[in-house]
Amino acid sequence: MKNRRTFIKTSGLFLASSFLPVTTFLGSTRKKKLGVALVGLGGYSTHQLAPALQETQYCELRGIVTGSPEKIPRWQEKYNIPDANVYNYDTMHQIANNDDIDVIYIVLPNSMHAEYTIKAANAGKHVWCEKPMAMNAEECRQMIEACEKNKVKLAIGYRLQHEKNNRIMMKWAETTPYGPMQEVKAAAGFYNSNPGWRAEKEMGGGAMYDMGVYPLNTSRYTVGREPIAVSAKSHTTRDQLFKEVDESMEFTLEFPDGIVANCRTSFGENMNNLEVTCSNGSYYLQPFQTYTGVKGGTSDGKILEPFGKNQQAVQMDDDALAILHDKPMMVPGEEGLKDIVVLEKIFASAAKNGQRLKI
Template sequence: MNSRRSFIKRSGLMVAASTLPLNLNCFMFLKQKQKLGVALVGLGNYSTGQLGPALLETQNCELKGIVTGSPEKIPVWQKKYGIKDANVYNYQNMHTIADNDEIDVVYIVLPVSLHAEYAIKAANAGKHVWCEKPMAKTSTECRQIIQACEKNKVKLSIGYRMQHEANTQTIMKWAHSQPFGKILNLEAAAGFNGRNIVPWKLKKEMGGGAMYDMGVYPLNAARYATAMEPVAVSATQSTSRPEMFREVDETTIFDLEFPGGVMAKCHTSFGENLNNLDIKCEKGWYYLRPFQSYSGVKGEASDGTILSPFGKNQQAVQMDNDALAILNKEPVRVPGEDGLRDIIILEKIYESAAQGGKRMKL
């Protein structure tokens, strides 16, 4: 009798709820999170200097957990971000994050060679995956990440922050609308004159080298600034400091051929300060200089249009956009397929350089 009364009571509540306005009904019963909990995997320079602080500014997500192999970093992060003991993980027990309802997203911020392993672990734990660029060391690993996310029905987004930046968004729109006529060619370059480079970025097996680290900026920019995919590539690699760059490239120069004869001349280096994206069209030109800095991205067009600095934290905007895509069940701005495409091209760049700049079809 008691169970029957309980059933009738519950049924009555459900009927009553169904007559409520939709938004109140959802509020009462769906209890959808207003903010997603994020766990950072890897507490190196980028997490410490950029992502952690950015998560203090986000509206749609917040830092809830950390995964680290450095115990001495734990109290520092807990004090600054109020992270619970229960939300602190190491690389051996990271899989148990599956049991933590406070964490919705796992952001992989590790050396490139570790991206696939831990992105797949995150997906298998049922968490949405944000993976820093470049997506992985090989195209095979990229595909494995995509497959793991699809299998576990979680979203995958690659950390190309520039595609979330306002002036870059304008460049991407112009690629389609072509306000200055057909794009003829472009130049893109990203690099810095490094003296104290993070050690793993000098190791081939870990995905080091200028092309992996900085080269994906001009590579990705050439694709989004033309809204096309290259059909061939040729490349050369060099070093002026062989004592430092024993295993990886210090400088890579590569040309991308696009349909219709559009050419992109790209340059990346650990030995030069480079930061420009210049597009020439039939009826004018436009540029961003700098085009991939953490702040101050700005530009100009031949008609006098000024692209003033965005003025917002790029990483915060990126993570908020990706969180909204999850909350609203919408496509992410930079899916895994975008990251995969860059690595397919990157592999051909290395292949071309190894063969003295031979033209490689894509």
């Protein structure tokens, strides 16, 4: 029980109630909100983060960093971004001199997360980094160290840890309303016919890095414990498209007290479900990781309705409040590191045809 309690508290479940009234910090002027610069203007920034920043209360989009000059005029016009807040990857370090920017959000291919998180930290700005945190545990540690050295906060973009129904899963890991947990099943994937850089090993592609961190992270907070062993197998059906990386991965996480999480991820199949079996009942979320409409139910008839709020906006407001009130991030770098430690073991097991490896 102590391990469960420690996991949930460090994951931020109880932090929201500890914040002071926001009126202490916020007023009507532009500078009263935290200024965010998005690094990388791909699909997630374009379709999720930038629109979400129009709905946030405590932060706003003020800058962009891009290697695609042709995108700049469109972004400037749409979001009223001044020339002084536009950077490319070579000039990004100059944000250090820009008081309009408080937070740098890294939204780049996975292999670039560590490099640009460290650059952002060295510029003296708080850092939000998309999942997965990095390519390996050593990179994660370097990112954490850089932020600590520069006295800035680091958050990892696990939006589900901010989402209402997934947070209920975290609470139930502590309260065990259906008795001791026995098994978790978690799966996340979609049919990806045009993976782009996600098919390139050097860029951090593959289903496990992209979608597999959802069942991995969700299993950890749903159980409320840390896994002690793992076994995994990967396979690819479209060899020409996924010749460098995994198209699909199946992995089993073993937790203390005999709890098992059977997980799947894929770029070849649509899947989006979380199921929890306990000694006195069960509960589920389906879908559990969609951008909208996370919903579920329980074996005794409870219905978990969708939250109805923009997940990315909630995530960024939570992280902005942590900065404004100098509180711990709900999903800090240490949480991302824990996933990557397990992820490395998953790949190691898959390379050994499913051999069980202790973590």
